[in-house]
Amino acid sequence: MTIEITGKIWYWRGPAPFYFVTVPEKHARKIKAMEKLVTYGWGMIPVTVRIGKTEYKTALWPKDGLYIVPLKASVRKAEKLEEGDSVKTRLDVAE
Numbered sequence: 001m002t003i004e005i006t007g008k009i010w011y012w013r014g015p016a017p018f019y020f021v022t023v024p025e026k027h028a029r030k031i032k033a034m035e036k037l038v039t040y041g042w043g044m045i046p047v048t049v050r051i052g053k054t055e056y057k058t059a060l061w062p063k064d065g066l067y068i069v070p071l072k073a074s075v076r077k078a079e080k081l082e083e084g085d086s087v088k089t090r091l092d093v094a095e
Contacts, residue, residue: 001034003027003091009071011083019076020061020068021089028066031093038094050090052079060091 007021023031031045038045043062047069048055054075060067069089071081081087 001030001093003030003093004088005069005091006086006088009076009081009083009085009087019071019081019083021071021087022063023060023067023069023091025066031060031067034093046094048092048094049075050092051075051081051087054078060093 003023005021005023005027007024009019009021011019035043035045040046040059045060045067046057047060048057049069051071056072056075058070058072060069069091071087076082079087
């Protein structure tokens with residue numbers, strides 16, 4: 001399943017600081033429906049992410065009934081992205 005989203009980059013200061021984009025509710029419901037088929041535990045969903053010309057593998061994290069997409073530092077640097085930027089993101093969820 002391929003999903004395209006647009007969202008703002010936000011920063012989480014937790015024990016391991018990271019930047020994320022939140023998957024909108026309508027897309028999160030579709031992912032949740034197939035979660036049991038693709039998760040490798042704790043609700044983590046393996047995906048291939050494409051932002052601009054950069055593609056990488058990661059996992060969607062469940063948060064507050066939705067999912068969040070971690071943005072690697074190398075991706076933010078390559079695509080010149082910063083906190084608060086709106087970013088178009090393609091998610092390929094393995095089925």
